[in-house]
Amino acid sequence: MSELAPPSPAGRSRNTSAAKIRHGLSATLLWLVALLFLTPLIYTVATSLKPASDVFSVPPSLVGKEIRWQNYADALDYLPFQKFILNGLIVAVSGTLITLAAASMSAYAFARLKFRGRNVLFAAFLATLMIPQEVLVVPMFSLMQEFGWVDSYRALILPWAFTAFGVFLMRQFFLTIPQELADAAYIDGAGKFRTFFSIMLPLARPSLAVLAVFTFINYWNSFLWPLIITNSVEDKGTVPLGLSLFFSQQGSQWNLVMAASVISMIPTVLLLLLLRKHLVSGIATTGMGGR
Amino acid sequence: MTMESTISPAPERPVPSGPPRSKKSWRDSDTAAATVFAAPSTIGLTVFTVIPIVMSLVMSFYNWPAFGDKSVAGTANFSDLLSSPEFRRVVLNTVVFTVLYLPLNLLVSLGLSLWISTMRRGRQTLRVLFFVPVVTPIVANVLVWKMIYQPNGLIDGIGQQFGVDMPNFLGDPNWAMLALVLMSVWQGFGYNLLVFSAAIDSIPQSLNEAASLDGVGPWQRFRHITLPMISPSMFFATTMTLITTFQVFAQPYLLTGGGPGATTETLVLFIYREGFSNFALGTAAAGAWVLFAIILVITALQFLFQKKWVTYDV
Numbered sequence: 001m002s003e004l005a006p007p008s009p010a011g012r013s014r015n016t017s018a019a020k021i022r023h024g025l026s027a028t029l030l031w032l033v034a035l036l037f038l039t040p041l042i043y044t045v046a047t048s049l050k051p052a053s054d055v056f057s058v059p060p061s062l063v064g065k066e067i068r069w070q071n072y073a074d075a076l077d078y079l080p081f082q083k084f085i086l087n088g089l090i091v092a093v094s095g096t097l098i099t100l101a102a103a104s105m106s107a108y109a110f111a112r113l114k115f116r117g118r119n120v121l122f123a124a125f126l127a128t129l130m131i132p133q134e135v136l137v138v139p140m141f142s143l144m145q146e147f148g149w150v151d152s153y154r155a156l157i158l159p160w161a162f163t164a165f166g167v168f169l170m171r172q173f174f175l176t177i178p179q180e181l182a183d184a185a186y187i188d189g190a191g192k193f194r195t196f197f198s199i200m201l202p203l204a205r206p207s208l209a210v211l212a213v214f215t216f217i218n219y220w221n222s223f224l225w226p227l228i229i230t231n232s233v234e235d236k237g238t239v240p241l242g243l244s245l246f247f248s249q250q251g252s253q254w255n256l257v258m259a260a261s262v263i264s265m266i267p268t269v270l271l272l273l274l275l276r277k278h279l280v281s282g283i284a285t286t287g288m289g290g291r
Numbered sequence: 292m293t294m295e296s297t298i299s300p301a302p303e304r305p306v307p308s309g310p311p312r313s314k315k316s317w318r319d320s321d322t323a324a325a326t327v328f329a330a331p332s333t334i335g336l337t338v339f340t341v342i343p344i345v346m347s348l349v350m351s352f353y354n355w356p357a358f359g360d361k362s363v364a365g366t367a368n369f370s371d372l373l374s375s376p377e378f379r380r381v382v383l384n385t386v387v388f389t390v391l392y393l394p395l396n397l398l399v400s401l402g403l404s405l406w407i408s409t410m411r412r413g414r415q416t417l418r419v420l421f422f423v424p425v426v427t428p429i430v431a432n433v434l435v436w437k438m439i440y441q442p443n444g445l446i447d448g449i450g451q452q453f454g455v456d457m458p459n460f461l462g463d464p465n466w467a468m469l470a471l472v473l474m475s476v477w478q479g480f481g482y483n484l485l486v487f488s489a490a491i492d493s494i495p496q497s498l499n500e501a502a503s504l505d506g507v508g509p510w511q512r513f514r515h516i517t518l519p520m521i522s523p524s525m526f527f528a529t530t531m532t533l534i535t536t537f538q539v540f541a542q543p544y545l546l547t548g549g550g551p552g553a554t555t556e557t558l559v560l561f562i563y564r565e566g567f568s569n570f571a572l573g574t575a576a577a578g579a580w581v582l583f584a585i586i587l588v589i590t591a592l593q594f595l596f597q598k599k600w601v602t603y604d605v
Binding site for chain 2: 023026027030031033034037038039040041043044047056057058059060101102103105106108109110113114115116118121125128130131132133134135136137138139140141142143145158159160161162164167191192193196217220221223224227228239240241243244247254257258261262264265268269271272273276277279280
C-alpha cells in the first residue's frame with residue numbers, strides 16, 4: 001500500500017533501488033491477487049470447453065482431454081437459447097432507447113426551461129428513487145395483469161424505462177452547458193426543439209453513452225422481474241432466465257451450462273471494454289452501476 | 292459555433308417583448324415546450340412507479356390473491372408478519388448477511404483501491420478486471436460459484452488433492468451463509484472499488500508529497516489525509532451498499548434456494564415466495580413495506596451520524 005512511498009526524506013536516494021524492488025514485488029503480488037479473483041471466470045470458460053466426463057475430474061484441471069467447441073453449438077441448440085438472446089437484445093435495446101429519449105427530454109425541461117411547479121415536480125421525481133424495486137414488483141405484477149401485458153415484451157421493457165435516475169444524470173449535464181449557447185441559438189431563431197435536438201443532444205453524447213451502457217447492462221442482466229412476469233419462458237424469456245431454466249433442467253451438464261454462461265457475458269463484457277476509459281470518471285460523476 | 296456571429300446582431304433584432312431575459316415571453320414559450328419535454332417521463336413514472344406505490348400500500352392492507360377475490364385484511368398482514376417466527380428468521384438472516392457483507396466489501400474495495408493507486412502501470416486495467424463480475428449476469432456468476440462450492444467442485448477437488456476434507460459449503464447450515472456472503476462480495480465489491488478509486492485519484496498529489504517530506508509516515512498520511520479526503524465517498528458507498536445489500540435476492544435464490552433449512556432465506560426471497568409461489572400478494576406487499584421501512588430507518592441513521600466522520604470542507 002502507501003508504505004511503498006519513500007519513508008523519509010533522508011533515505012530517499014539510498015533507498016531508490018530498494019523501493020523499486022518493493023514496488024515490483026507489490027505489483028506482482030497485486031497481479032496475482034487479480035488472477036485469483038478472476039479464477040471463477042477462468043473456470044467458467046475452462047469448463048465450457050470440456051467434455052462432460054472431464055468436468056469434475058480429480059485432480060481438478062483447467063483443460064479437459066479435448067477442447068470441445070461443440071459445447072457452444074450444443075448450448076445454443078439446447079432449449080431455445082438463441083431465442084433468449086434475441087429476446088434479451090430486443091428488451092435491452094428498446095429499453096435503452098426509450099430510457100435515453102425520455103430521460104434526456106425531461107432533463108432538458110428541468111435544466112433549461114422555466115415552468116411553474118418545476119422544482120416540486122423534480123423533487124417528486126427524485127423521491128421515486130428511494131422506493132426499492134421489491135415494493136414495486138408486487139403491484140406491478142397486478143398492474144400488468146390489468147393491462148393484459150403479462151408475458152409480453154411491453155411488460156419486460158416499459159415498467160423500468162422511466163427512471164428519475166437518468167433524468168437526474170442528464171440534468172446535471174445540461175446544467176453545465178453555458179446559457180450563452182442557448183441564448184445564441186434563440187437569437188438565431190432556433191426554438192426549444194431545435195435547440196434541444198441540434199445543440200443540447202450532440203453535446204450530451206458522452207453522458208448519453210454512459211447512461212446507455214449502464215441501462216443496457218441493467219436490462220440485459222435483470223433477473224427478478226423477468227422471473228415474475230414471464231410465463232412462457234421458452235417464448236419470452238431473457239438470457240438470465242434462460243440460464244436458470246437451462247440449469248434447473250440440465251444441472252448435470254455443467255459444460256453446457258458454462259458455455260451458455262459465457263455467451264450471456266459477452267455483450268456486457270464488450271460494453272465494459274468499450275466504456276473502460278470513462279469507467280472511473282463515469283462512476284465518480286454519476287454514481288451509477290451495479291445493482 | 293454560431294456564438295460569434297450572433298452576439299453583435301442581437302440588439303438589432305426586433306424581439307417584441309424586449310431582450311430574451313424578459314420574463315413574460317420566456318415563461319410563456321417555455322411552458323408549452325416543457326410540457327412536451329417532461330410528459331413522457333412524468334407519465335411513465337406516474338403509471339409505473341407512483342401508481343404501483345399507491346397500489347402496494349393498498350394491497351398490504353388486503354388479502355390479495357394473485358387470482359381470485361380480494362378482501363380487506365386491515366393491519367393483519369403486518370401483524371401476522373411481525374409475529375411470525377418465520378418472518379423474524381428471514382429478517383435476522385438478512386441482517387446477518389448485511390453485517391458480514393458490508394464490512395468485508397468495504398475492506399476489500401478500499402484496500403485494493405489504495406493498493407492499485409500505488410501502481411505506476413496498469414491501474415486502469417486492474418480496476419476494469421475487478422469490475423467485470425459487476426456487469427456479468429448475476430445468474431452466470433452464481434452458477435459458476437455453485438460449481439466451485441459443491442462436493443467434487445473446484446474447492447473440494449483441490450482439498451482432495453491435499454487430503455483435506457472440505458465441508459459441503461452449500462449444504463451445511465454452518466457454512467451456507469458464509470458461502471453466500473463470499474460469493475456476493477466477489478461479485479459486488481468492484482463497484483465500490485471504482486468509487487474509492489475516483490476519490491483517491493482526486494486527492495492532490497502535492498498533499499501527500501508535502502507530508503512525506505515533513506516526515507509523516509504512511510499510516511499517519513492515510514489517517515489524516517487520505518481518509519478525510521475520501522470520507523464523502525465512503526459515506527456514499529456505505530449508504531448505497533447497505534440499501535442494495537438488504538435487497539439481496541438472486542444469490543440465495545439460485546445458490547442455496549434459501550436452505551439448508553431456512554438458513555439463507557432472505558427478506559426479498561421471502562417476498563418473492565409469498566407473492567409468486569403462495570400467490571399472497573397482500574402479504575408480499577406488506578413484507579416489501581417492512582423492507583422499505585428498515586432501509587429508511589438505517590439510511591436516516593446514517594445521515595444522522597455522518598457529521599461525526601464525514602469531512603466535506605477540504
